[in-house]
Amino acid sequence: MALSIFHLDGQDIAVSYISESEVFSGVICEVYTIPSANGKYDLGVIYIDAGKETPLQRVLKGSKTVEGHISGKGKLLINQGSDDEVVYEVSDDMSEPFQIEVKVGQTMKWIANPESKLTVYEICYPPYEDGRYENLE
Numbered sequence: 001m002a003l004s005i006f007h008l009d010g011q012d013i014a015v016s017y018i019s020e021s022e023v024f025s026g027v028i029c030e031v032y033t034i035p036s037a038n039g040k041y042d043l044g045v046i047y048i049d050a051g052k053e054t055p056l057q058r059v060l061k062g063s064k065t066v067e068g069h070i071s072g073k074g075k076l077l078i079n080q081g082s083d084d085e086v087v088y089e090v091s092d093d094m095s096e097p098f099q100i101e102v103k104v105g106q107t108m109k110w111i112a113n114p115e116s117k118l119t120v121y122e123i124c125y126p127p128y129e130d131g132r133y134e135n136l137e
Helices: none
Strands: 005-008 011-014 016-024 027-033 042-048 057-059 064-072 074-079 085-090 099-102 107-112 118-125 133-135
Touching: 005 118, 042 107, 064 074, 064 107, 074 099, 107 118
Parallel strands: none
Antiparallel strands: 005 011, 016 027, 027 042, 042 118, 057 107, 057 133, 064 099, 064 118, 074 085, 074 107
16 A cells, blocks of 8 residues: 655655554554655555544644545544534545644544545654654543
């Protein structure tokens, strides 16, 4: 599944595969560096099996975390704090690519529809390191 090119913001960007891990049952994350970014950010491509979901995570640190849709059908839940949950529906037939920044202190969770796998991406500024997120489930 490893990529050598990733399409982002209308551009094809060269990426270098680092590793793959199962982050939750039915959820695989591939980690990539982006040589042209000079260490400023990295990329995670997350494959979510039909009917599965990522753990609920709170962003604890980092200057910017960007979540985006690649393929499949599902939703992203973001909690702004208190009970301010926003649900973003994503699918292959959206007119515009979906991408959103999740801020420090907010929580997030991707959920694949029961009949569709979901592939999403995450860009971390600076690159991901342990302690960036707190798993709440």
